[in-house]
């Protein structure tokens with residue numbers, strides 16, 4: 298039995314976490330000030346999913362990785378310049394908002410349609426990957442909805458490890474409460490894995506991979522389908538930065554002994 | 567008119583865990599704000615009666631259950647089937663559940679199945695003159711939004727620790743058990759178990775009063791030009807044990823492990839707090855050897871009292887994030903602190 302996988306990774310872009318973010322509200326709902334000017338990165342947990350997908354594909358000959366990404370085309374292009382250097386994949390680009398305020402259910406509809414339209418997609422080989430939460434919406438809602446739309450009933454979230462067992466079953470480690478991990482075995486694809494950090498370091502840039510990827514990345518960006526989301530039925534009453542700025546007391550000239558005592562009293566209080 | 571369904575699960579011993587009581591507290595407050603609304607409780611688990619009895623006096627209009635060995639462990643396909651049956655039986659328009667790993671995994675998919683919407687990590691829920699408003703954070707706890715939806719059913723998952731728990735006497739609840747049979751397609755996954763460290767090696771303790779956060783500074787060259795990783799390990803583990811604290815880590819520190827540098831052997835990515843880590847809830851937090859840039863400090867969003875020890879007086883913590891910043895050598899302070907804690911225990 299051939300056990301190659303078709304791995305579809307969903308991942309969009311988010312503002313570089315080191316940027317200062319400020320919400321603004323407009324006629325289409327909330328967004329970020331100067332959103333189009335902020336430098337962006339591939340959503341961190343989705344990028345772990347991408348690296349894990351590439352790793353699995355490399356170890357399973359005949360497998361292939363797609364990256365499905367909904368975001369403003371110009372920003373996607375910028376981010377892909379770096380991401381394409383990391384691991385081999387074929388890009389499917391959708392030109393639309395990557396905002397944290399975009400409605401998850403509507404994003405899921407668009408992603409599921411794009412995945413269902415992949416030529417030659419064989420659902421019995423499909424592993425749907427994504428981040429377990431985005432760094433924008435931070436919800437962990439979209440991927441489950443995509444998977445439901447694709448009829449996938451084996452779903453895992455907060456995944457830190459995937460092992461293929463002899464015979465083809467999948468053993469999956471998911472984060473649960475209290476620093477514990479749940480171990481499950483799934484008969485095989487199709488399955489959804491929403492990745493947490495996993496175990497792989499960020500791959501180094503590889504110009505050769507970059508060149509090979511670019512052959513599909515540029516055309517994919519050119520033909521990226523424009524997507525409009527309606528934000529039906531949701532209204533934001535407010536979006537605000539946390540107000541409480543703390544009065545930080547800076548203690549500079551006390552001995553370690555005095556500081557330890559102060560902390561001790563504080564812990565015991 | 568809204569019908570509220572509280573969706574909760576029983577634990578392996580048949581009882582309810584704290585997040586279930588908190589979600590019940592919130593569901594009851596919501597009903598109080600919605601005249602005419604009905605409240606049903608839906609329980610899922612191996613057995614549900616004793617769990618239902620724990621909240622038998624909560625004033626719910628109905629108790630429904632899906633029970634059996636198939637529903638003991640958290641598994642998407644079976645939990646989704648159970649939740650779907652409960653929502654349909656209750657004809658629920660608003661579904662309230664704790665935002666635990668179990669319900670976060672499954673309810674967004676169930677919302678999709680039933681044509682609804684889902685919001686997770688909700689930290690506030692209120693109803694005023696018939697309108698329901700939720701609060702949740704965006705951009706990984708960097709900004710807080712309040713929002714409303716007209717879509718039903720609306721699944722609202724409440725972050726554990728954000729709501730006051732319902733308190734009341736136990737009473738026998740009359741639970742209507744719904745028959746749910748799982749198709750073969752729902753049984754392709756088996757939960758094998760839970761992997762956890764031995765109790766004394768487990769450094770993550772969600773119920774601890776103190777979160778101790780370790781940063782990359784612990785592994786850096788110190789005043790004598792040397793690193794002191796072994797000593798750092800002993801000091802941190804000593805403090806965790808003596809103060810019964812939970813351990814958090816900065817991203818930089820856990821990432822060092824992947825880069826082959828000497829790191830603290832007991833740290834994993836599960837300890838990481840911050841933008842790409844967790845945002846735990848503890849009454850107090852003590853940061854040590856952290857620099858405290860924005861992606862790091864979002865890990866402190868739900869820590870009430872915050873103090874930090876760093877050599878750097880211009881540390882990001884000085885910018886209004888911590889209550890107290892001690893500019894000092896964390897090695898020296900922790901060594902003395904551990905002595906004081908040991909003497910007091």
Ligand SMILES: Cc1cc2nc3c(=O)[nH]c(=O)nc-3n(C[C@H](O)[C@H](O)[C@H](O)COP(=O)(O)OP(=O)(O)OC[C@H]3O[C@@H](n4cnc5c(N)ncnc54)[C@H](O)[C@@H]3O)c2cc1C
Pocket residue numbers: 314315341780781782783784786788815816817818819838839840841842843854855856857858859860861862863865875876877878881894895896897
């Ligand atoms: C995509 C992305 C995601 C990120 N996500 C996260 C995240 O989830 N969590 C997170 O934490 N960070 C995150 N960051 C990184 C974050 O911005 C910081 O770089 C990081 O948190 C800094 O780590 P640190 O404080 O451990 O180390 P450093 O910046 O190396 O700081 C070490 C500190 O230790 C002090 N020190 C050294 N020796 C001593 C001593 N003896 N006593 C006292 N102090 C001492 C130094 O003065 C220094 O301030 C992210 C960054 C990016 C780009």
